[in-house]
Amino acid sequence: MPAPPPSTAPSLTPARHKHTVIEDIFGLVAGVVVTSFALFLLRSTGAVTGGIAGLALAVEYWSGVSVSLLVVVLNVPFFAVALWQKGVRFTVRTLLAVGGLAVTTQFIGHVFTIDSINPVFGTLTGNLLAGLGMLMLFRHQASLGGVSITGLIIQERTGFKAGYTQLIFDACVVAISFVTLAPSMVALSILGAAVLNVVIVLNHRPDRYLGY
Template identity: 30%
Template structure:
């Protein structure tokens, strides 16, 4: 119970940091890659709220999560996305920032979201869409999460040129670079020994024991 409580506490912390990052982006009319970027672009065209679009766009990806990543991962991810959606809209309604340099907003948002995603990742959850795909590719093919997120982010930011100005997109790229830099430095893939089946690990240890005993 204590372990589960700490996991959820960390997930809630991570969701709050990501939502705070969204707030800085939204306050500066910037965006980030992934489903968050798609939500911002869609909300710019059909305004409801960023949080609502973020939740709706992520829903289809839970089919992949349920089939490939398990029920526990899917449940935690759905709760995490719901939290980020609610917190993003709540922060936007409670706090107003009149003036902030775009470069500063990009760095703050990218850093906050990067740390928040790490907390969510390390406790067996995701924030949907691109993150689920990234974790799936890392688990099955060993491709680092940071690389997958960066490539897809750049694709979405390229689409953003249709809605945002060149200056806004360029500063948004800075936010994505900061975010992926944080994840790339601190998100470590599971050691190979931990990914091996338990019987294989026991066999390898037994072989080493026999070698040392000779």
């Protein structure tokens, strides 16, 4: 019996394509800008969030040191981990993202002001935007340093979701915030951090996302 002719039906599995340089640049810039606006909303509300950015906010409330400086200083040990485990390209992109976040966060307060904001809206929207910003950076082989680097490494090595690692760290950050925040704001920050991590857990899925 002759062999059947080769199928001409299109493949149901889309091809994987690298991001172009322009796509990477735009993705990194967009991620930084969205995250800096998220931090601006959280600072205006007086809430904290997760990750090193959230820890920087908590320390700023307590010490008065600028969050722009803290987000760089607190990340220094994690840059070495990124270079060791993730390579030069990821580390350079993360350095650019963290530096860009520090500059943009400092700049945004001079071009945008909020006279009043509902704390629930500010906290939840700020965390939602922070999750989206981090997601943009993850998808362009970068991060905001800190626990996000650790979470990505753990996910790659074990399959344990990066969002779950982030959530564990965020619980510690929120616990620290009890020193400076009222209990009601701490509770709201917990809800906001959950929103951020749901965004990452549901959307940072290498098995679904085809760009790299």
